[in-house]
Amino acid sequence: MSNLEQTLSIIKPDAVERNLEVEIKEMFKNKGFQILKEKKIQIEKSEAEKFYKVHETKPFYNDLCDYLSSGPIVVMILQKENAVKENRELMGATNPKDADDGTIRKKYGISIDKNSVHGSDSAYNAQIEIQFFFND
Numbered sequence: 310m311s312n313l314e315q316t317l318s319i320i321k322p323d324a325v326e327r328n329l330e331v332e333i334k335e336m337f338k339n340k341g342f343q344i345l346k347e348k349k350i351q352i353e354k355s356e357a358e359k360f361y362k363v364h365e366t367k368p369f370y371n372d373l374c375d376y377l378s379s380g381p382i383v384v385m386i387l388q389k390e391n392a393v394k395e396n397r398e399l400m401g402a403t404n405p406k407d408a409d410d411g412t413i414r415k416k417y418g419i420s421i422d423k424n425s426v427h428g429s430d431s432a433y434n435a436q437i438e439i440q441f442f443f444n445d
Contacts, residue, residue, distance in 0.1 A: 314392035315345065316429045317438035322380035323423035325349070330383050333426065336413055337387060340399050346443055347385040354378040360441055363434075369422070376422055384442040393435055396428040 320333050334344060352360070357374040364370045387396060401412025405424055408415035418424040429435035 312390050313388065314390070314432055314435070315386050315388045315439060316392040316396045316432075316435040317427075317442065318385045318387050318396060319377075319427035320383040320385075321423070321425055321427060322376065322382060323419055324417055324425040325381045325383060327417075329417055329425065333413055333417070334385075336399065336416075337385075337396075340389075340395065342387040342389045342392065342396070345386040345388050347383060348442075349381050349383050350442075351381050352378050360438070372422060377427075386439055386443060393429055393432050397430070400426050400428050 318337070320330055324330070324333060330349075334347075337344065354374055357377040358365070360377065361370060361373050364373060389395060399413060401408030401414035401418075403414070403424060404421040405414045405418030408418065413426050414424045417426075429438050
């Protein structure tokens with residue numbers, strides 16, 4: 310039985326700033342992801358606060374929101390079998406130092422904050438996050 314899923318991926322400001330969009334998209338395509346939609350945008354801090362609302366009680370929340378709104382980002386809808394799980398595996402651990410070889414964060418991440426990519430953590434959140442950026 311097919312488990313075709315969609316997930317949201319964000320190429321974060323640190324990676325966009327270093328012109329890594331093409332390389333990161335290639336990594337997704339090489340793993341069999343289809344990029345259904347994508348756009349390069351810059352969001353306001355207030356939008357970042359809404360997007361990361363799930364983390365608002367955590368100590369890193371304010372920095373996270375500042376960071377996501379600090380420069381252009383690329384938001385994408387990715388699709389493939391088990392997209393959420395596979396995207397998280399391809400991204401690697403939140404801290405690039407802990408990420409496995411061959412993952413996006415191991416290759417491009419700078420720090421636990423500037424870790425180059427965001428991906429939905431569940432199919433449920435993927436739908437919410439996709440709606441957040443692609444509600445047209």
